Amino acid sequence: xxxxxxxxxxxxxxxxxxxxxxxxxxxxxxxxxxxxxxxxxxxxxxxxxxxxxxxxxxxxxxxxxxxxxxxxxxxxxxxxxxxxxxxxxxxxxxxxxxxxxxxxxxxxxxxxxxxxxxxxxxxxxxxxxxxxxxxxxxxxxxxxxxxxxxxxxxxxxxxxxxxxxxxxxxxxxxxxxxxxxxxxxxxx
Numbered sequence: 572x573x574x575x576x577x578x579x580x581x582x583x584x585x586x587x588x589x590x591x592x593x594x595x596x597x598x599x600x601x602x603x604x605x606x607x608x609x610x611x612x613x614x615x616x617x618x619x620x621x622x623x624x625x626x627x628x629x630x631x632x633x634x635x636x637x638x639x640x641x642x643x644x645x646x647x648x649x650x651x652x653x654x655x656x657x658x659x660x661x662x663x664x665x666x667x668x669x670x671x672x673x674x675x676x677x678x679x680x681x682x683x684x685x686x687x688x689x690x691x692x693x694x695x696x697x698x699x700x701x702x703x704x705x706x707x708x709x710x711x712x713x714x715x716x717x718x719x720x721x722x723x724x725x726x727x728x729x730x731x732x733x734x735x736x737x738x739x740x741x742x743x744x745x746x747x748x749x750x751x752x753x754x755x756x757x758x759x
Contacts, residue, residue, distance in 0.1 A: 609638070609639045610636050610637070610638050610639075611636065611637045612634065612635070612636050613634075613635050613636075613637070614633065614634055615631075615633060616630075616631070616632045616633075616634075616635040616649075617629065617630070617631050618630040618631075618632070625658075625660065626658050626662065627657065627658055627737075628655050628656065628657050628658065629655070629656050629658070630653050630654065630655040630656075631653065631654050631655075632649040632651065632652070632653045632654075632673070633651040633652070634649065634650055634651045635647055635648070635649050636648045636649075636650065644676070644677065644678045645677045645678075646674055646675060646676045646677060647674070647675045647677075648673075648674045649672065649673040649674070650672060651671075651672075652669065652670050652671040652672055652673065652686075653668075653669070653670060653673045653684070654667070654668075654669045655667065655668040655669070657737075657738070659693070665692070665693035665738070666690065666691060666692045666693055666738065666739060667690070667691045668684065668688070668689070668690045668691075668703075669687075669688075669689050670684040670685060670686060670687060670688040670689070670703075671685070671686035671687045672684075672685045672686045673685070680706070680707040680708045681704055681705065681706055681707065682704070682705045682707070683702065683703075683704050684702070684703045684704070684705070685701065685702050686701060687699075687701070688700050688701065688702065688703045690703065690712075690739060692738065692739035692740065693738070693740075694722075694723055694740070695722075695723030696720060696721065696722050696723055696739070697720070697721045698718055698719070698720050698733075698735070698739060698742070699718070699719045699721075700714050700716050700717065700718040700719065700733070701716050701717075702714050702715075702716040703718075703733075705737075710736065710737050711734060711735060711736050711737060712733075712734070712735050712736075712737065712739070713732075713733060713734045713735075714731075714732075714733040715731060715732060716731065716733075717729055717730070717731055718730060718731070718733040718744060720742070728744075730744030730745055730746050731744060731745055731746050732744055732745040732746070
């Protein structure tokens with residue numbers, strides 16, 4: 572036992588000498604720059620988006636994290652993706668969006684859908700990309716990533732700088748190419 576206490580007494584000065592003033596200053600600067608945030612997790616979330624007392628969309632996310640960083644700019648992160656049904660004025664589903672990941676930034680009023688994003692509109696067209704952003708204030712979707720479009724008539728196309736209104740009734744994109752099926756009309 573005396574040998575153990577003697578060893579501790581010899582080692583104690585070495586432990587105390589190993590932390591200098593510079594080390595403490597560095598530790599303090601790291602603590603000052605530390606980002607503090609809170610994260611609230613909800614499982615099995617259903618979100619209803621309405622405007623003027625009319626349901627426009629219902630979304631389901633298996634996991635939704637509401638994150639509040641120290642700077643206060645909150646966001647909702649759906650790390651396991653989201654499935655959204657869009658409703659027409661009659662209350663029936665006329666479109667759908669699914670993806671593997673989504674994040675809604677409160678201060679920007681934008682939702683970013685990422686990884687295997689697929690949208691189907693009421694006409695039966697399918698839009699797919701690795702990224703699609705919904706601008707809530709301007710009421711349209713856009714993407715700078717490549718977007719692939721498959722029409723209900725079998726036409727296919729792709730392009731970048733995609734932009735479409737919320738209902739995907741029309742769209743525009745740049746640097747596009749594809750195959751279109753056009754109906755011939757015979758003049759009477």
